Amino acid sequence: MIDTDVLIVGLGPVGATLANLLGLQGFRVLAVERDTTVYPLPRAAHFDAEIMRVWQGLGILNEAMAVSRRAPAYEFRNAKGEVLLRYDLDEVIVASGFAPAWMFNQPDLERALRSKLVDYPSVETRIGVRFEGFEPTDGDAVLATITDATRKPEAVKARYVVGCDGASSAVRKALNIAHFDYDFDEPWLVIDAQVKRPEAVPTLNLQICDPKRPTTCVLMGPGRHRWEFMIRPGEDPQHFLEDRTIAELLTPWVREGDVVIDRKAVYRFHGLVAKEWRRGRVILAGDAAHQTPPFAGQGMCSGIRDAVNIAWKLGHVLRGEARDTLLDTYQSEREPHVRAVTETAIAMGRVVCTADPEAAAQRDAFMLAERAKGATPVPPAEPKPGPGVFMPTFPAAAIFPQGTVDEARLDDVLGRGAWLIARRATDIAGIKNRHIARIESLDSAALTPFAKKLDALLKNYDGDAVLVRPDRYVFGAGASHALSTAYSAAVQT
Numbered sequence: 383m384i385d386t387d388v389l390i391v392g393l394g395p396v397g398a399t400l401a402n403l404l405g406l407q408g409f410r411v412l413a414v415e416r417d418t419t420v421y422p423l424p425r426a427a428h429f430d431a432e433i434m435r436v437w438q439g440l441g442i443l444n445e446a447m448a449v450s451r452r453a454p455a456y457e458f459r460n461a462k463g464e465v466l467l468r469y470d471l472d473e474v475i476v477a478s479g480f481a482p483a484w485m486f487n488q489p490d491l492e493r494a495l496r497s498k499l500v501d502y503p504s505v506e507t508r509i510g511v512r513f514e515g516f517e518p519t520d521g522d523a524v525l526a527t528i529t530d531a532t533r534k535p536e537a538v539k540a541r542y543v544v545g546c547d548g549a550s551s552a553v554r555k556a557l558n559i560a561h562f563d564y565d566f567d568e569p570w571l572v573i574d575a576q577v578k579r580p581e582a583v584p585t586l587n588l589q590i591c592d593p594k595r596p597t598t599c600v601l602m603g604p605g606r607h608r609w610e611f612m613i614r615p616g617e618d619p620q621h622f623l624e625d626r627t628i629a630e631l632l633t634p635w636v637r638e639g640d641v642v643i644d645r646k647a648v649y650r651f652h653g654l655v656a657k658e659w660r661r662g663r664v665i666l667a668g669d670a671a672h673q674t675p676p677f678a679g680q681g682m683c684s685g686i687r688d689a690v691n692i693a694w695k696l697g698h699v700l701r702g703e704a705r706d707t708l709l710d711t712y713q714s715e716r717e718p719h720v721r722a723v724t725e726t727a728i729a730m731g732r733v734v735c736t737a738d739p740e741a742a743a744q745r746d747a748f749m750l751a752e753r754a755k756g757a758t759p760v761p762p763a764e765p766k767p768g769p770g771v772f773m774p775t776f777p778a779a780a781i782f783p784q785g786t787v788d789e790a791r792l793d794d795v796l797g798r799g800a801w802l803i804a805r806r807a808t809d810i811a812g813i814k815n816r817h818i819a820r821i822e823s824l825d826s827a828a829l830t831p832f833a834k835k836l837d838a839l840l841k842n843y844d845g846d847a848v849l850v851r852p853d854r855y856v857f858g859a860g861a862s863h864a865l866s867t868a869y870s871a872a873v874q875t
């Protein structure tokens with residue numbers, strides 16, 4: 383029998399991120415992946431700044447930057463080509479310390495995440511190995527069965543199991559966990575292409591709100607482009623996978639030879655949220671726990687946030703620094719965020735997918751009138767996590783900004799784990815706390831270059847100190863000693 387701290391089922395982006403985060407903490411991890419190759423069909427093309435900060439924390443920032451590029455703008459246009467809505471993203475840097483929107487090719491990033499796992503001797507990956515089910519246990523561990531290509535069953539004893547096994551999660555099914563369904567169900571054709579003539583393709587992201595054929599056209603990683611076409615009621619999805627149909631759909635966009643299609647798929651976009659994300663020692667993350675239509679480009683991003691949330695909490699529990707009730711805050715924090723993101727994506731989808739010409743005309747008139755008022759539209763506000771390991775008042779649950787000074791980034795300087803940052807050295811004198819990795823004042827050697835920015839931030843927070851969680855959300859601001867005590871109490875719930 384294999385004995386491990388954590389069994390991760392599925393090595394998609396969420397499982398691979400979690401395996402890295404647990405490997406960084408030195409835990410014994412067995413990660414099993416059913417498929418022998420990284421998922422080949424078109425999926426995520428966008429991730430946000432918070433996710434780039436996660437890649438930075440995993441030590442794959444250069445690799446992530448190499449396979450992605452900034453999205454300069456996002457436009458919604460009507461059938462006549464008039465701009466209904468435009469977000470300018472080019473010069474923007476958001477709290478996480480990066481541009482807000484990055485375009486990429488999911489398999490490239492999955493490969494970077496998997497390659498990094500060789501750095502962690504405590505992490506074992508088994509490719510071509512499938513989770514089959516659970517066996518009864520006494521409660522101190524989970525017993526699971528896995529099989530390889532020979533179908534010979536092998537038992538795994540794990541202190542925790544995390545099902546990162548995607549939309550049709552066998553882990554979720556084994557626990558018989560049902561979904562909440564947002565009742566959104568739209569079939570779309572998705573085409574990924576390699577670009578042979580860069581001048582031929584748009585240089586910004588586009589939603590074409592044409593009721594005859596709603597279309598998405600977005601950048602991907604360097605040298606790649608994506609088109610998505612809505613399949614209207616009554617149309618045959620199979621017909622859309624034929625080369626002739628694809629060529630016709632692309633005629634308004636490119637000429638022969640401009641691009642080479644390398645992947646195509648028909649998907650049904652929907653919104654689903656599992657009713658339970660944790661049962662005892664088994665946790666669900668990523669698509670296994672929730673699925674969103676891709677209009678906000680957030681499905682994978684949500685799953686990566688899940689992995690980050692689980693990793694630091696599981697870390698405390700596995701080290702004996704917290705009871706496992708801490709893990710209850712995983713769903714209470716993450717579900718409201720996921721629901722807000724999913725509801726935004728569905729709202730965007732309903733704007734884009736309008737197929738009734740009259741409704742589309744009304745929508746266009748409204749959006750054109752709003753645009754004529756001249757207000758600069760701002761992307762929907764970042765949703766906040768729900769209740770959990772947070773103080774009850776501002777600035778709790780905000781993303782802690784990552785300052786950059788002379789190319790040095792704050793996260794690289796302070797490293798992993800929670801931080802207590804205080805204005806003066808006297809504020810933190812005598813504080814020792816096993817739940818906090820760094821206790822620093824603005825005059826410390828590490829923070830001096832960032833002192834001016836952090837001092838302004840503390841003024842805004844109206845506190846002498848701030849406590850930042852390992853996932854870089856603010857726990858709270860106030861007086862150092864009180865923060866330290868309150869944080870440990872919250873972690874040890």
Ligand SMILES: Cc1cc2nc3c(=O)[nH]c(=O)nc-3n(C[C@H](O)[C@H](O)[C@H](O)COP(=O)(O)OP(=O)(O)OC[C@H]3O[C@@H](n4cnc5c(N)ncnc54)[C@H](O)[C@@H]3O)c2cc1C
Binds near residue numbers: 393425684
């Ligand atoms: C068209 C489209 C566009 C998208 N665009 C975006 C976007 O722009 N931005 C974004 O953030 N998200 C986007 N998404 C969503 C994103 O692709 C998914 O949310 C993401 O892949 C989910 O990652 P995951 O690791 O949870 O699951 P998956 O990527 O599905 O990985 C699950 C893994 O588990 C393995 N597995 C399954 N069962 C077993 C088993 N029994 N034993 C062992 N292994 C198993 C599978 O082989 C797979 O490798 C898009 C999705 C689609 C379809």
